[in-house]
Amino acid sequence: xxxxxxxxxxxxxxxxxxxxxxxxxxxxxxxxxxxxxxxxxxxxxxxxxxxxxxxxxxxxxxxxxxxxxxxxxxxxxxxxxxxxxxxxxxxxxxxxxxxxxxxxxxxxxxxxxxxxx
Amino acid sequence: xxxxxxxxxxxxxxxxxxxxxxxxxxxxxxxxxxxxxxxxxxxxxxxxxxxxxxxxxxxxxxxxxxxxxxxxxxxxxxxxxxxxxxxxxxxxxxxxxxxxxxxxxxxxxxxxxx
Numbered sequence: 001x002x003x004x005x006x007x008x009x010x011x012x013x014x015x016x017x018x019x020x021x022x023x024x025x026x027x028x029x030x031x032x033x034x035x036x037x038x039x040x041x042x043x044x045x046x047x048x049x050x051x052x053x054x055x056x057x058x059x060x061x062x063x064x065x066x067x068x069x070x071x072x073x074x075x076x077x078x079x080x081x082x083x084x085x086x087x088x089x090x091x092x093x094x095x096x097x098x099x100x101x102x103x104x105x106x107x108x109x110x111x112x113x114x115x116x117x
Numbered sequence: 118x119x120x121x122x123x124x125x126x127x128x129x130x131x132x133x134x135x136x137x138x139x140x141x142x143x144x145x146x147x148x149x150x151x152x153x154x155x156x157x158x159x160x161x162x163x164x165x166x167x168x169x170x171x172x173x174x175x176x177x178x179x180x181x182x183x184x185x186x187x188x189x190x191x192x193x194x195x196x197x198x199x200x201x202x203x204x205x206x207x208x209x210x211x212x213x214x215x216x217x218x219x220x221x222x223x224x225x226x227x228x229x230x231x
Contacts, residue, residue, distance in 0.1 A: 042221030
């Protein structure tokens, strides 16, 4: 079990550029989550996939953000036309399904730290 | 609404005990506790379900009072390795859209010194 992995670990970009992050969940986990974490705050939910279906999106996820999980395995999060306010740690988590979809343990990856100059 | 954690920060000497509280304005189904060290991923500690259960994990235990919509994390005989920021994530009993999200508090920074 290699855990949740994310790539890259760090990204520095200029305002207006597009960036893409990748998340590989734990292999048997079919649920995948994206969070954003800023300094001094807890993780904030962005979006959630069950297999390849994107089931929930937060109001934090503006039109510039798009997430995909094309084959139900790895996921990508793209931010278009980055702004300085997008600077944050982007965390991915995955969970193993329980029959009644409650109280699943989410295992987090190491995150991608984004800095927009 | 995110849960409120208290205290915001605490400094302990090795061997001392601490309690971290997590309070929500919503009826809760579960509370999830994580520890995060600087620059690292949040690490899962334990999950508590409604029913007022209490759990233990080595010298770290927690309780959940669903009537008060509160959970507390107890750290006894603290070790240097306990240093980090502790987050509670809450899952509400509401069953509509977005109900299965975890909503995290702002965290409690725990520093254990020799």
